[in-house]
Amino acid sequence: MADLWLQFLLTIDATLRVGTPLILCAMAGIFSEKSGVIDISLEGKMLMSAFAAAAVAALTSSALAGLTVAIGVSVLLGLLHGLASITLRGNQVISGLAINILASGLTVTIGIAMFQQGGQTPNLARAERFRPIELPLAEQLSSLPLIGPIYREVISGHNILVWVALAAVLFTAYILTRTRFGLRLRAVGEKPEALDSAGVSVARTRYMALIIAGVLCGMAGAYLSTAHGSGFVREMTAGKGYIALAAMIFGKWQPRGALLACLLFGFLEAVASRLQGVNVPLIGEAPVDLILALPYLLTVILLAGFVGKAMPPRAIGEPYVKER
Amino acid sequence: MANGDSTPPLAIELSAINKSFGDVHANMDVNLKVVSGHIHGIIGENGAGKSTLVSILYGFYAADSGLISINGQTTMIRHSADAIARGIGMVHQHFMLVPNFTVLENVMLGHEGSLSVEASAQKARSALNKLSEDFGLAVDPDIIVENLPVGLQQRVEILKALFRGAEILILDEPTGVLTPQETEQLFEILHALREEGVTILLITHKLKEIMAITDDVSVMRGGKMVAHLETARTSPAELAELMVGRKVLLEVDHTQAKPGVPVMQAQNLCLTTANGIDQLKDISLTLREGEIVGVAGVSGNGQSELLDVLSGITAPTDGSFRVGTSEITAQQPSDPAQLRSLGVAHVPEDRHKCGIILPFSAAESMILGYSSGDGQNGGWWLSPSELETNCADRMQDFDIRPPLPKLASANFSGGNQQKIVLAREISTQPKLLLVGQPTRGVDIGAIEFIHKQLIALRNKGCAILLVSVELDEIMSLSDRILVMNNGQMVGELTRDEADEQRLGLMMAGIGADDVVTASQMGAKS
Secondary structure (H helix, E strand, O other): OOHHHHHHHHHHHHHHHHHHHHHHHHHHHHHHOOOOOOOOOOOHHHHHHHHHHHHHHHHHHHHHHHHHHHHHHHHHHHHHHHHHHHHOOOOHHHHHHHHHHHHHHHHHHHHHHHOOOOOOOOOOOHOOOOEEOOOOOOOOHHHOHHHHHHHHHHOEEEEEHHHHHHHHHHHHHHHHHEEEEEHHHHHHHOOOHHHHOOOOHHHHHHHHHHHHHHHHHHHHHHHHHHHHOOOOHHHHOOOOHHHHHHHHHHHOHHHHHHHHHHHHHHHHHHHHHHHHOOEEEEOOEEEEEHHHHHHHHHHHHHHHHHHOOOOOOOOOOOOOOOOO | OOOOOOOOEEEEEEEEEEEEEEEEEEEEEEEEEEEOOHHHHEOOOOOOOOHHHHHHHHHHHHHHHEEEEEEOOEOOOOHHHHHHOOEEEEEOOOOOOOOEEEEHHHHHHOOOOOEHHHHHHHHHHHHHHHOOOOOOOOOOOOOOHHOOOOOHHHEEEEHHHHHOOOOOEEEEEOOOOOOHHHHHHHHHHHHHHHHHEEEEEEOOOHHHHHHHHHOOEEEEEEEEEEEEHHHHOOOOOHHHHHHHOOOOOOOOOOOOOOOEEEEEEEEEEEOOOOOOOOOEEEEEEEOOOEEEEEEEEEOOOOOOHHHHHOOOOOOOOEEEEEOEEEEEOOOOOOHHHHHHHHEEEEEEOOHHHHOEEEEEEEEOOOOOOOOOOOOOOOOOOOHHHHHHHHHHHHHHHHOOOOOOOOEEEEOHHHHHHHHHHHHHHHHHOOEEEEEOOOOOOOOHHHHHHHHHHHHHHOOOOOOOEEEEEHHHHHHHHHHEEEEOOOEEEEEEEOOOOOOHHHHHHHHHOOOHHHHHHHHHHHHHH
């Protein structure tokens, strides 16, 4: 029983670690999409910044330098998306897709040119990564019933980016509902003409949103290669950007809903990896593939009508053109 | 006016404004002088360049050349923000409101004055209260805008402009979506604003409104200003002639109807959406040969849905209607093709969405829906030359200009696009014609023509169901008038009983009997 409890706590702990990049990306997605710009380039931005973080960390031996460059790279990609879809009024899905393809190819090409390791970056030493932060008294308190193990296994021992991701949820909610920028952001995704006629630039507001999304995606990428992992591996995002997008839609474009969806998806992934090779009574070997497929299946099933109709921002996907 | 007969101060002065969109010269050397504190009307047909002109004034577009002076000072207006800073406010034809925001959020958007929404909201709330009191513009600040009736949404637009400190208020076709009573209220508000010294620029294509409320009027035609007049010294006939450039018959030649046998009978038609909203409730009506039945109502009260059901686009959820010997019910729904074969033709309300396909040639748009019919209109093999000859014939009959069957439908003016649809539907010699908004976005000359065609069709024995938001149109064409409110038939008036007052009250949901009583009491007192 005690063992099962510990197993459970470890799974929750893993949920947070697996969920972190999803949460950061989902918040990024909320910023872009609330402003009316479809953002499937979450995946590409995250992949590119994962590579940038690992490469810079390997060269400078500083995880922080890696993070900074990662954010810069991701913001630049966001601006590229903006140039194509806001200024030049191109198709937002195609622009996002182009960024994803670009990231997929560019990371490997530059990686091979720089490190000659088949597209990977060198393995990062402990000092070159974001390390877990042991909270004070974690060991001493672990004998306390109930709270002790939770504190030690679930709350303590995360790196800084996990905490940043959780803070990003509060940050997103605060910006959206309590600030002038948030009001304008929500307006521009619903009815850009209204904002324009109120004398506020539609393009500027959307670019701001894409920049913030870039920062968040950059952190997600850096987390993958320099906190959760120890170096960049080709295609290491493996569709996490799309899952984050699904989580955001599942959460109805709201920070809290998206957080819960990300945690659910993270939990399923954590369970799947825990059950690898484990024999489950009655079933036999755990169907890990099925569990891994669950987030996708859930998204399709739940969105098909079980969570009520998801209402996207009304002006999403449409470049703003002043009507004649 | 205080300064007697010296030149009055001008709130707006535009000199030689030019604006082109590609090949279209929307404004040509336009001059305009608006006296401070006056209500100034600009009248013109659709496409005359009125909206372009005020969009330039409000900074939506930049003029290609020309000068703008506000209160005697020459200014550059590059963005709406510039216009707002000069004290110009605008109420757009299509409201610039974020539908899922509250009134308060909409009012303060772009003019928050503080980084924190809460602080801005507090300031806006007290300013809003003061404005409401000063001008009698009461609206609940915490209600979501999309839940408000259109009249109140427009009020929010006015409040928005005043909140930004507007001293010059531009209203672009403000009455298109209002009931006569709401229009009346709007005019009262405009009078109150003028009392407070606000200058008002009213853009409209309705002669009656110009006569009712403006001090001065300017007339636009084909992108040019053609006249500046004092309203008291002009007449609707003179204005109409200036707008169109030739004499226009404002009244339709309407003879007594000779209704024959019923063509369509509907009983207790209901339409409920998947979310349980009743769009049509127990609609029963009979349409006879040789009569025009008008359906009046504020748009969005079920008229569009009624047309959709009767034309077979949507199936009723309850009730039935009979055309000839065919009975259409929820269990046995029909489709537009079947109804067409039963002699029901349909001129849809939104011609761009359902009437024509913009990139198609006129000849192709001319056979939409009839492409599987007899040899003349198609079948398996379409013969382009045959289609074009047919189309050319109809273009001549219906005076469609330019008479070029190969021209893309998008390149015809609104009036001529409507004539294409009408020509297509009428030339099948239908027993019943369903018509929605036949003259929306159509110039006066074409309106006259379309009205004549409808009367002629009625005289040949066709039954016509006419849905329109233009009360004048309903009253001048219909033999009987049905009024819809909230998905229900509120009542029926004969041609002689109908006047704007009665129709207006019924459109607001007050039944026919009550209306008659109310107007009798009004007459006594």
